Amino acid sequence: MIQDKSQVFNTARVEALELDNLVEVALATMHAAEARTESRGAHCREDFSERDDVNWLTHSLYYREGHRLAYKPVRLKPQTVASFEPKPRVY
Amino acid sequence: MKFSIYRFNPDVDKKPYMQDYDVVLEDGDQMLLDALLRIKDLDDSLSLRKSCREGVCGSDSMNINGKNGLACVTKLSDLDEPVVLRPMPGLPVIRDLVVDMTQFFEHYNSVKPYLINHDAPPETERLQSPEDRAKLDGLYECILCGACTTSCPSFWWNPETFVGPAGLMQAYRFMADSRDQAMDERLENLEAPDRLYRCHNIMNCVDVCPKKLNPSLAIAKIKDLKFEQAREHKCNAKKHIEIKVL
Ligand code: SF4
Numbered sequence: 001m002i003q004d005k006s007q008v009f010n011t012a013r014v015e016a017l018e019l020d021n022l023v024e025v026a027l028a029t030m031h032a033a034e035a036r037t038e039s040r041g042a043h044c045r046e047d048f049s050e051r052d053d054v055n056w057l058t059h060s061l062y063y064r065e066g067h068r069l070a071y072k073p074v075r076l077k078p079q080t081v082a083s084f085e086p087k088p089r090v091y
Numbered sequence: 092m093k094f095s096i097y098r099f100n101p102d103v104d105k106k107p108y109m110q111d112y113d114v115v116l117e118d119g120d121q122m123l124l125d126a127l128l129r130i131k132d133l134d135d136s137l138s139l140r141k142s143c144r145e146g147v148c149g150s151d152s153m154n155i156n157g158k159n160g161l162a163c164v165t166k167l168s169d170l171d172e173p174v175v176l177r178p179m180p181g182l183p184v185i186r187d188l189v190v191d192m193t194q195f196f197e198h199y200n201s202v203k204p205y206l207i208n209h210d211a212p213p214e215t216e217r218l219q220s221p222e223d224r225a226k227l228d229g230l231y232e233c234i235l236c237g238a239c240t241t242s243c244p245s246f247w248w249n250p251e252t253f254v255g256p257a258g259l260m261q262a263y264r265f266m267a268d269s270r271d272q273a274m275d276e277r278l279e280n281l282e283a284p285d286r287l288y289r290c291h292n293i294m295n296c297v298d299v300c301p302k303k304l305n306p307s308l309a310i311a312k313i314k315d316l317k318f319e320q321a322r323e324h325k326c327n328a329k330k331h332i333e334i335k336v337l
Contacts, residue, residue, distance in 0.1 A: 004136040006102045009186040012135035 028062035035069050036060060041089075051088045092116055092126060093173035096137065100186050107184070111173065123170065124151055124163040138187040146301060149236030153188050154179055159238035159299040179241035181250060195237050198254045202262035202280065207273035223269035230264035230309060232302050233257060239296035239306050245289040252285035256296035256306030259287060263309040266316060278313075278320050287313060 004012040038052035039045050061070040077083055092114055099107035114129045124144055131137050139162075140150040146164040154177040155165055182190040208217065240246050240255035254262070262281065265271045281287040287310070296306040 002135060006100055006136070006186070008100060008102050009138045009189050011138050011140075012131075 024064065027064075027067065031067045032060040032062055032069060053086055057086060092167065094126070094130065095173045095175045096130070096188070097177040097184075098137070098187055099184055100136070100138075109175075116167070121167060122163055123155065123165040123167055123174070126167055126174075127151075127162055127176075138185075138189050140189055147234060149234035152179055152236040152238045152241075152301075153177065159242045161236060161238070161301045164301055179237060181241045181243075181247045182237070190237075190241075192237060194250055195235075195240055195255070195257070198240070198258040199235065199261060202254060202258050202265075203273070203277070204258075204261045204265065206265065206268065206271055207276070208270055209272055217270045219269050226267045226269070227264060229304055230260060230267060233260060233264075233304060234302060236301060238299045238301060242295040242299045244293055244295070245291060249285050249289050252283070253289040254281070254286050256290070256310065259290065259313060260304065260306040260309040263313050266313065274316070275320070278317055281313065281317070287317070 002012045002016055004010050033043055033045075036043060036056055037045075037048045038056045039049050040051050040056065057074055059072040059074060061072055062068075063070065076086070094112040094114065095109050096112060097107055098104070098110045112130050112134070114126060114133065116126060116129065120126060120129065122144075124141060127137075127139060127141075131139075139153070141163065142148040142150045144151075144163045146161055149161070151162040152159060153162060155162070156170060156175050159179055176188060178184050178188050178190045182192065182194060185191050206217075235257060237257060240257045243253075243256055245253050246255045259281075262277060266274055266277050271277075290307070290310045292307055292311070294307050297304075297308075300306065
């Protein structure tokens, strides 16, 4: 519960709104990550430890209603520079 | 740990007052900002700015036991109790520890804090030698927290006209940049008596800067450049007269 009701620089209210957004982003992350059965960069799964460019070279889109997911292809043809083949990054 | 904190909310308060807090710290609370967030847990009406919590964003600058600094990089173990916290001096208070930085950023903008170069945009980056790049060390790191400018008596005295240490150091940062072409314009811009010359090397700025920068030195270098410029103009004017006489 926010006690501060002031209109002036009310950081308690701002933080509550931020928390609301954080929860939403966390939900999007959770649902998209669970569906993505591979590992890629910071998305790292123990049950699917390899990168899978055949099935998952795609953007995930999340919709709040029913936690629906959709997918959109990654553009691989840059307009002004030469393209470079997607491949696993190994350091 | 005991705190005495400046409170003012224009919605309800006629006058500012100091409020005492006694807060129980937990393991891992090391910095002043940690303690302030504990206090905010108890009393969410306490307003302060903060963001990165590691001395990079410059948001939580305030007056701490009489000296300006960043709450997030000030160790609790270094502070005498009660810790007296006030908003940065010399700027209007919006609420509690939050000041209106408009004046500060107007001064900053007034020195054109960006590269001025009239050459056609190059295909690649504008390169610099490592030596030229090194001339920007100690200048570019400023995070615009405002601790220096609001600790400066010359700024308190002439807030509308004196650019202040932070703004002046950024003016010099571009004078010192080998890629910049606006030296004369930049020096001319600081000609009005109150803009640059109100600095009397009081050095509060150097004392408080949380990034350990030296605005006072940068200001002295601008004054050197102004002197050089004036001398050149005089020489040129003299030559001009001699030629006429001949
Ligand atoms: S020079 Fe230092 S004190 Fe002044 S605004 Fe920059 S970082 Fe803050």
